[in-house]
Amino acid sequence: MRIGGAIAAILTLGACAAPKAVLLPGEDGHPVGALAVLDEKGGEQVMDQPLRSARMTRSGATLRTEKAIKPAYQQLMNTLPPPAKSFTLYFVDGTSTLLPTSRPVLDQIRAEMTARSGAEVQVTGHTDTVGSDEDNDRLSQKRADEVMAELIAEGFPKDALSAVGRGEREPAVNTGDNVANAENRRVEVIVR
Amino acid sequence: MAVAPGVQLEPGDVLVTGRDGRMGVTFVDGTRFAVGPNSRVTLTSFQFDRTRQSGSFVTSVDRGSLGVVSGSIAKSGRDAMRVRTPTSMLGVRGTRFVVDVP
Numbered sequence: 696m697r698i699g700g701a702i703a704a705i706l707t708l709g710a711c712a713a714p715k716a717v718l719l720p721g722e723d724g725h726p727v728g729a730l731a732v733l734d735e736k737g738g739e740q741v742m743d744q745p746l747r748s749a750r751m752t753r754s755g756a757t758l759r760t761e762k763a764i765k766p767a768y769q770q771l772m773n774t775l776p777p778p779a780k781s782f783t784l785y786f787v788d789g790t791s792t793l794l795p796t797s798r799p800v801l802d803q804i805r806a807e808m809t810a811r812s813g814a815e816v817q818v819t820g821h822t823d824t825v826g827s828d829e830d831n832d833r834l835s836q837k838r839a840d841e842v843m844a845e846l847i848a849e850g851f852p853k854d855a856l857s858a859v860g861r862g863e864r865e866p867a868v869n870t871g872d873n874v875a876n877a878e879n880r881r882v883e884v885i886v887r
Numbered sequence: 888m889a890v891a892p893g894v895q896l897e898p899g900d901v902l903v904t905g906r907d908g909r910m911g912v913t914f915v916d917g918t919r920f921a922v923g924p925n926s927r928v929t930l931t932s933f934q935f936d937r938t939r940q941s942g943s944f945v946t947s948v949d950r951g952s953l954g955v956v957s958g959s960i961a962k963s964g965r966d967a968m969r970v971r972t973p974t975s976m977l978g979v980r981g982t983r984f985v986v987d988v989p
Contacts, residue, residue: 713974714986717987719983721983722983727981727982728981730984731978733976739978751975767923768954772983776913855893887913
């Protein structure tokens with residue numbers, strides 16, 4: 696019995712030594728996706744079902760389906776940082792003045808920054824299509840700078856934030872040129 | 888170099904954890920990493936075009952464990968995101984997986 700146990704242990708160790716990949720179910724009900732073991736000749740072995748795994752040696756991969764997620768893997772996935780969160784703030788036509796209805800969003804952003812360790816914040820300004828490209832580049836940058844200044848004023852470290860203006864290039868709603876649109880006069884903030 | 892939360896990483900950086908160490912990393916394309924204990928993970932290359940939401944990303948798991956939720960780069964092209972282990976190359980087509988190198 697003892698000898699049998701020892702042999703089993705050695706065999707298990709041998710089987711564990713090769714690198715392994717396990718495809719997990721998608722996050723929050725998202726589809727599972729896929730993972731492929733690629734070889735140098737352009738061939739591939741695809742895992743596309745939850746808990747499909749590959750044991751990978753230099754001579755190739757062996758695929759199987761795991762019965763359950765190993766507790767160590769579950770624990771590992773629990774240490775993932777939370778997904779990035781995005782916020783949108785809206786502005787008075789042709790200005791970098793926040794609409795009063797968007798002011799509470801600043802508080803939501805601050806709360807999100809405080810809740811994360813080592814938060815990084817990306818602030819992107821946009822405009823509608825009224826006016827020249829150059830003017831809108833300037834206005835979108837001003838809107839982004841305005842939001843960044845509000846956040847820095849609350850004591851968040853400056854180098855954790857960055858602000859860029861994208862002018863009228865990335866509208867939320869596609870309109871023709873020279874169309875006033877409240878949804879496009881915005882700043883998007885991503886906290887990660 | 889010991890790191891505190893908030894440190895920015897660059898391509899070529901190597902993430903190393905000790906016996907009780909763990910690390911979480913968020914990338915600009917939305918990819919997230921969990922690095923387990925006793926691990927060594929190299930960020931071999933990382934390119935991302937924010938406007939096009941596309942790029943390429945190669946990571947090497949030299950030892951230990953890496954948990955991944957992939958982001959925009961993996962969606963931007965076939966095998967635009969790859970993970971290398973000492974014996975293999977993985978093409979990432981989404982989204983959650985673990986790589987374990989004993």
